Amino acid sequence: MDNLEQLNQSDLEDFYRLYLYAFTNTDSEERRLFFNDRYNHSLKYGIKHNQKLSSGMLSIPFKINFHGVHYKMNGIGDVMSYPEFGGHGAITKLMQRAFNDMLHENVALSYLAPFSYDFYRRFGYEEVFDRTVYRIKNTDLPRIKIEEESGEIERLSLKEAIPFIKEVYANNPSSHNAGLIREDWWWDYLVLKHPGWQVGIYFSDDHLAAGYVIYEGVETTFKIQEIMFTNWESYQYLLRFICQHESMFFTFEYASGDPMGHPDILKNPANVDVKIEPYMMARIINLETFVQGYPFLKKIKSTRIAVTDKMIPANNGIWRLMVNANGTSFEKISNNENNMADIRVSIQELTKALLGYRSLTQLNRVGAIHGTYEAVTNLDATLRKDPPMLWDYF
CATH class of the missing domain: 3.40.630.30 (Gcn5-related N-acetyltransferase (GNAT))
Incomplete structure (x- = not known):
């Protein structure tokens, strides 16, 4: 039994x-x-x-x-x-x-790392997080010159570094695009799971942490796990610190949570291999909670959205969305998603649109959603378009 x-x-x-x-x-x-x-x-x-x-x-x-x-x-x-x-x-x-x-x-939401994207799509999850993987030979690393020296880099174990870097992570805009709010237990967990991770921290002259790089050496490869910086100065110091390992490693690799490739940071972009890889999936769990708190960019006149969710019936139906000076109004007006609506969308495609992975206009163009041109473009103009970034794995 x-x-x-x-x-x-x-x-x-x-x-x-x-x-x-x-x-x-x-x-x-x-x-x-x-x-x-x-x-x-x-x-x-x-x-x-x-x-x-x-x-x-x-x-x-x-x-x-x-x-x-x-x-x-x-x-x-x-x-x-x-x-x-x-x-x-x-x-x-x-x-x-x-x-x-x-x-x-x-x-409001759930994330997971799939062994099969197709398998977890049946549960309403969709790919919304990609990574950019950079690989470069040590002979192609740039020469970083800092005109005016100030502050310094210190090398610490991850456990030693946490008190200095956790605020840098929490305050960094790159962790605000659907990234984790790392509680103390999660930082401690990362120490347990990755005992080989080391951290280079840039401290300003007043000994305030202004940037860091988490890395480890794996045979002949310098693997970068995460880079967070606050300004151009800290960025330059971290890049120089990384490049100073050129005699120790043949290959340098960085798997970035930022899905947008930036090879142009090098004088010769052709020297770096840049690859966009699918990463983790997400799905909306409580649609009403997520939309009520959503940081819309503009006001929205009354729009009827038909949502289909095979696994969570509470999300099914016709929802009326309106955003004005009084705030966000999002209420279910029918339990039957087949009734009259301005936009028709599955919970998966809606997750992609609301998290900023794909625009409603793009989804409508390829037939992933259906709606009137006016409703789609008007709603699309109010949604966040910054790509979601996830720097963690579980």
């Missing part, structure tokens, strides 16, 4: 064993440390067959910063089953339970 349960501390060892088997990971003290920390900060779901764990999933409560608006977001991770229990709808049951609990907690 199969039972879907919310798991607790007593299920940790069984969940960990399933995790090792499902993802062919090797047990180690280091892995147990970061896994236990993630487990303890998550909502744990499992299906037990004859009282033995057969499938499991974590739902990790976070908050994200979307252009100054802070939303609840749950990250889905460790979605897994033993092979003999696959193909019987276990993941659908786990997802449905997690969605229901998120709705109850007024969670």
Whole structure:
């Protein structure tokens, strides 16, 4: 007999064993440390067959910063089953339970890292986060000259660096395009999961942290995890620090959360290999909560939007949106999404548009949504167009 349960501390060892088997990971003290920390900060779901764990999933409560608006977001991770229990709808049951609990907690969004984009689209998720991966040979690195020296770079372990860099991250505009608001436990988790990460911090003359680079050396490659800076001066110092490793590594690689490639920062852009790669997916969980808090750019006259969501029926229907001097009004006027509407859209395409991954005009042009020209263009003009950026993984 199969039972879907919310798991607790007593299920940790069984969940960990399933995790090792499902993802062919090797047990180690280091892995147990970061896994236990993630487990303890998550909502744990499992299906037990004859009282033995057969499938499991974590739902990790976070908050994200979307252009100054802070939303609840749950990250889905460790979605897994033993092979003999696959193909019987276990993941659908786990997802449905997690969605229901998120709705109850007024969670606006959910993110996940897919093993298959097609698989998770059936649950309403869509690709909204891309990365730009830069690769350059050490012989092609630029020569960085700083005319007037001020401040200094200090090298620290990630654990030592956190007190200095967490505010730089939190205040950086690059973390405000749907990026995580990193709580202290998440910073500590990153230390447990990535013991090899080091940090170069630029301190101004008054010893205030003004920028940092997180990196590690992997064989002959200098791998950059994250760069955050506050001004041109800090940017120059960080670039010089990176380039000063040219005699130690043959290749330099940076996987940036900014999906826009910037090869023009080099005098010879052809020297750097730039590749845009799909990264993580997202979906709107509580549509009403997300839209009510959305930072619209302009006023919107009354617009009827028909939304289809196969997994979360509460989002289905005709919604009337209006933004004026009194604020945002977003109310459901019909439970039947087939009734009269100005725009028709699935929850997936709406997620892409509202998060800024694709414009409504683009989606309408390729037939991903349907609506009158006036309604689409008017609503599109009010939405955020900055590409969403995610610097974390779970």
